[in-house]
Amino acid sequence: MKIHNSLSKVSDIARPKVSVITGYYNRANFVDSTILSILNQTYINIELIAFDDRSSDGTGERMLDLQDRIQDDRLKVIIHERNKGFTVGMIDAIASSSGEYICVQGSGDISLPDRIARQVEVLDKNPEVGAVGCWYTNIVSTTGARRPCRPSADEVGFDELFKKNVFSHGEVMMRRSVYEKAGGYRAAFKFCQDIDLWLRISRIAKLATVQDYLYERFVRFDGVSYDPKKFAIQARYSLLARRIALMSSTQADSALRQLEIDGPLVLVEQSDKDFQRHCLKAVIRSMIFGGNREAEELAEVTIVSPALRKALIAAIRIYALPLLFPVRKLLPKAFGVST
Numbered sequence: 001m002k003i004h005n006s007l008s009k010v011s012d013i014a015r016p017k018v019s020v021i022t023g024y025y026n027r028a029n030f031v032d033s034t035i036l037s038i039l040n041q042t043y044i045n046i047e048l049i050a051f052d053d054r055s056s057d058g059t060g061e062r063m064l065d066l067q068d069r070i071q072d073d074r075l076k077v078i079i080h081e082r083n084k085g086f087t088v089g090m091i092d093a094i095a096s097s098s099g100e101y102i103c104v105q106g107s108g109d110i111s112l113p114d115r116i117a118r119q120v121e122v123l124d125k126n127p128e129v130g131a132v133g134c135w136y137t138n139i140v141s142t143t144g145a146r147r148p149c150r151p152s153a154d155e156v157g158f159d160e161l162f163k164k165n166v167f168s169h170g171e172v173m174m175r176r177s178v179y180e181k182a183g184g185y186r187a188a189f190k191f192c193q194d195i196d197l198w199l200r201i202s203r204i205a206k207l208a209t210v211q212d213y214l215y216e217r218f219v220r221f222d223g224v225s226y227d228p229k230k231f232a233i234q235a236r237y238s239l240l241a242r243r244i245a246l247m248s249s250t251q252a253d254s255a256l257r258q259l260e261i262d263g264p265l266v267l268v269e270q271s272d273k274d275f276q277r278h279c280l281k282a283v284i285r286s287m288i289f290g291g292n293r294e295a296e297e298l299a300e301v302t303i304v305s306p307a308l309r310k311a312l313i314a315a316i317r318i319y320a321l322p323l324l325f326p327v328r329k330l331l332p333k334a335f336g337v338s339t
Helices: 028-039 059-070 086-095 115-125 158-163 176-182 193-202 228-245 249-262 273-288 292-302 306-319 322-334
Strands: 018-024 046-052 075-079 101-104 129-140 146-149 173-175 206-219
Touching: 018 028, 018 059, 018 086, 018 115, 028 046, 028 059, 046 059, 046 086, 059 075, 086 193, 101 115, 101 176, 115 129, 115 173, 115 206, 129 176, 129 193, 158 193, 158 228, 173 176, 176 193, 193 206, 193 228, 228 249, 228 273, 228 292, 273 292, 273 306, 292 306
Parallel strands: 018 046, 018 101, 046 075, 129 206
Antiparallel strands: 101 173, 129 146, 129 173
C-alpha cells in the first residue's frame, strides 16, 4: 500500500481536528498496513500518534523506518524507554495529542478509507454524541474466515451497555471533552479499559454507530483474548469494570486502589459464577473460530468444574476431526462467520 502523494504533507494545518492513537507491542509485521490505512484516509485533518511499548521484535524500528520513508508530518512515533502497558500508553499518548476528537486504532487492524470522515460527520452533526463506532469485520488471520459484525450503539444507554459491549474498541472515535469529563482511561485497568470508559461515557453522553463496514479487525490467537493466562486476567477485569460502575464514587475509588495494589485475581475468584460463564463462552468462541489448541488450553486453565472441563475438551477434539470438516464449514456460519 502506498500513501497518496496529495496527503504526504499537511504542515499548513495548524491544529488537527482528529487525533488518532494506536499502540503497539510486538506487532512488527503489521506496522505498515495499520498506519498506512490511517494516513490514506479520505479525511486528512488528522495527527497520528503511534507508540511502541518497548517491543522485543523490532516493532519500534519498523515504525521509525516507515516514518522516515513516507515523510508525512501527520505521523508522530513514540518509542517507550520502558514497558508501560497499553492503558498507560494510551493515557500518555492522548495527553500529548491536540485534536478535538480522539480516534482509537487497533494495532494490526485496518480502517477503510472513509472511516474517519464518516465518524467525524456523526460527531459534527450530533453534539450530544460522545463516542461513535462502526460496523466491522472480524478476520481470522490464520484461516481467512470472516465474521461481519453489525453492532448498534444507537439508543444504547448504561443499562444496555452493562449487559453487552457494543464497541470492540479499535473502531471508536470519541469527543475529547467527553473523554475528559468521564475521567478518561484509568490506569488500574490493564485490560478492559475500554468498557470501563464506555460505561462512564454512557452516563454523560449518547453513543452511536455508523451503520457501514468501515473497519477490519484481525483475530490473532496470540492475542489477549486467546492466551489462556492473559484471558483469565482479562475476564476478571471485564467483570470488575461492570461491578465498579455500579458503586458509589467513594466505593469505586476504594475498589480502584485495591485493584491497583492487589490485582484482579484477589478481587474475582476462579469459582466466581460470572467469571465461569465468561470463560465458557470464550472456549466455545475459540473453537468456532478454529483455534482448537487455544480452546483446549482455555478450558484447562479456566474451567473449574472437572466434568464440564472434560466435556469441553472432548467436544473440541471431536470438532477437530477431519470427518467433521463439513460441519466446521456450516457451524461458523450459524454464528455469523463466513469463510
